[in-house]
Each structure stands twice: as structure tokens, then as C-alpha cells.
Amino acid sequence: MTAWLGVLVVLLVAAFVVLGMGRPADRRRDAAWLAGTALVPPDEAEVYARYLARLRAHRRIGGLLGVAFGVTVGIAWGGTLTVGIGRNGPLADPLFCGIAGVLLGALSAETYRLRLPLAAGASASLAPRPALPGGTQVTAARWLAGLAVAGGLALLVAGRGAGALAATLICAVAAGLCALTRHAVRHRRRAALAPRALVVDGNLRAFAGRTVAWLEVACGALAVAWFGSGLPDGAGVLAVVVSLGGLVGAVVCLVKASPRPPRRVAPADVVRPVVDA
């Protein structure tokens, strides 16, 4: 892509982020989305709202830092700004660095916990932790990343240089970061003060597992895109399809991993909070 296109995309991303920051959070709609029901008691809605606020802030800061890093590296190394595949590798790509930054932000938010009071007793449920949702996406992401790395290796063996392999490996590392985040989500401390707390905790855990799984697919798709960029000139259309498909897939997955309720979720005016009896 040309430099002007890169600048345009970065400006669009910046505008998107600024608009997102300016949009007030609809707490009742957020709570209904995470709880899977419109009937959410106010105290639970507060827990959901605080969780989402922290997650959004960490992801936004991580994403912005990632994009800034990509832009800086791109300009410093290549003297130009390239979004998506380019000569300078994923570390100079604001899209990849942005996704990696969002991932780091998600990891930071999901591992953030207040310290336990020292002398207080602790409760725990004896029910084993349920498996996180998003298993299909994780499998798909690992296949994508694995195939891309194998393709990069094949290109290296065929004498096409190590660039594609290095790029796909960097994307695979980002996918590994997703696996680390899901691991942290699954095994973090579980609130067991009451059965209701367990349900809320389960909802938050399921949401985190699902969004991180989509981020992992995004990393896998980017790995495929970078593999496509290393294909020989003779590959022609195939290289374009693989690269473009990977980039589009990554953006779609990034949207799916967004911590914002989709439009189909009922608007706030139909979500009535329930007061505890």
C-alpha cells in the first residue's frame, strides 16, 4: 500500500478511537449484553460496568500505544508509513502493532485484581471451572498461524528469504499471547461469596474468553497475510487473495472482539433494572 493510504487508515483509526472515547457507555445495555438477560440487578450491573470500563480503557491505551509504536518504527526504519503488509515487517505495521497492543491491554485488564484483605477468610466453590467459550476460534487461529509459519518455512527452504518466516513467527508469538491471556482468565481467582457472584464471574470469564479467542484469530489471519506477502511474483492473484483475505479477516475478527455490544442487543430503554427483594 502506498504511504497516503497508510496515513488515511491511521487517521481513520484515530478518528474511530476518539469517537469511541467520546461515546458515553450505556451501562444498562452493557450489563444486559454481558449477563445475557435484560433483568440485571443494579449491584450486578455495577460490577459489569466497572469491568467493561476497565477493559475498554486498558485495551484502548494498549491499542493506541501499539499503533504509535508501529507508526514510529515504520517511519524510522522505512521512512514511510505502511499499513498491512510491507517491506519492513509486522513491527512497522500499525495494524499488527495495534492488535498486539489491544492484546496486551486485554491481558493487563484481565489480570488486574485487587489484593485480598489480609486477615479475612476466603471462600471457594468446589465446582470445577467450566471451559471457556471460543474453542473453535482458538483451533482455527492455531491452524492459521501454524499453516502460515509452515508456509514461511517452505519459502525459506525454497530460497525466497527468511522475511515471511520471521513475520509469521512474530504473528504466531502474538497468538501465543492470546493463549496466555485465556489461561490467565481461566485460572484467575474466582469470587465465591454467593451463588450470584459465581454467575456474574462466569459471565465475565466467558466474555473475556470469547473476545480473546477472536483476537487470536486476528493474529492467525495476520500471519496468513504476511505469508501471502512472501509468495513469489509468479503467484500473482493467489498472493493478493491470501494477503488481502488475511488483512480483511484480521479486521473482521478485531471488530468481533470489540468490548461493545452489537446493534442487535436491545437498546437501554427496554432494559429495566431489577431491584433486589
Next chain:
Amino acid sequence: MIVHVDPASPVPVFEQLRGQIERLVVAGTLAPGAPLPTIRDLATDLGLARGTVARVYDELARDGLVETRGRHGTRVLGPGRRRAAAGDVDAAADAFAVVVRQLGLPDDAGHAALDAALQRLGAG
């Protein structure tokens, strides 16, 4: 099925946890075949060392109440020949009554404390 440990209690947390799981198994609340959380997860939730929870599971396995099968986790085997005894509640009540007397509290305060504790644990 929620267990609770109190580090400030004179009873060691190991014994608190072992006793609670044993009672749940003997009473049938934890049915045979029911999986227990992993050592790491339970230790994380309770803020205990993994070795403490591992020792609890080992003791329960030695008593034939649970079975640990490596990567497949720990499962409840059943109460075996043990039966829940009303005497357990009597013994606990005796210990509680001793504390109330030693502190010089009126009977009403003891009853209120017991009611509050049952309330905190929720419906039976």
C-alpha cells in the same frame, strides 16, 4: 458447594478445608464421580499455598473419599463406610457453647451469632 477457610481461626486451614470436603462427601452433597477443582485453582481461590491443598487431597484420597488421577483431576469416590452423624453437629455445638461461656456472653448473643453465621452461608 462453597467452602470457607479462616486463617485467623485456631484450627489450621488444612484441617478446616479437609473437614469441610469430608463432610460434603459423607453427607452426599458431593456425589460420587463429581469432579473437584484442580489444586492450583482451589489454592488460588482460597489464597492458600498449593502444597496445602495438595495435602488435603492426599489425605482425602488416603481415606478413600476421593481419587486423584493425574491430569484427569480429582474425583469424589463416595463416603465409603462413613456415615454422616448427628454427633458431629453436637460436638461442634459443644465447642461453640464453650466459647460463648468463656467469653461471658449471654445465651442470646450466642444464638444471634449462630443465626448470623447461618444467614451468611445462605439457604441450606
